[in-house]
Amino acid sequence: MDVFTAVADPVRRRIVLLLGDGPRTAGALAAAFPEISRPAVSRHLRVLREAGLITVELVGRERHYRAEHGPLRELDAWLDAVRGRGWERRLDALETEVHRARRDRRARPPAGEGPAESRSTG
Structure with a gap:
């Protein structure tokens, strides 16, 4: 069995x-x-x-x-394969991108509040 x-x-x-x-x-x-x-x-x-x-x-x-915990390693190996270690890397990369997007959004001024344009009168 x-x-x-x-x-x-x-x-x-x-x-x-x-x-x-x-x-x-x-x-x-x-x-x-x-x-x-x-x-x-x-x-x-x-x-x-x-x-x-x-x-x-x-x-x-x-x-x-x-x-006996030894045979449970077989289950662990199977679960790791099902979960796919690739998913962990992809989720880590997604988390990095989400943090980067939030940081970039905070760094940009809101629309309509950009630097004042210099106008020439003339």
Whole structure:
């Protein structure tokens, strides 16, 4: 299972967020989802484990789950490609042009208030 498929489900995304705060037991994770059954939470945990997004450690009789941030780099790279770093440069250039136009507008006298023309009488 790949990372994209694993985080496609909102429950799994929420589990990853919860584990971002630190390790939790399976029971604590299941308690965060009273609307779904414990076996369903276990299936979500299995999907996340298979995708490499979480790891599990057996501590006594409890399973402690913890987030693995490495696979999220794949998502970051994809999001960067979608956002396009080119957009950042273009938006920076647009901001520069807007500031330049404002500065130039402030520097020019309003219409009709230009320098007085010298008139010759004659």
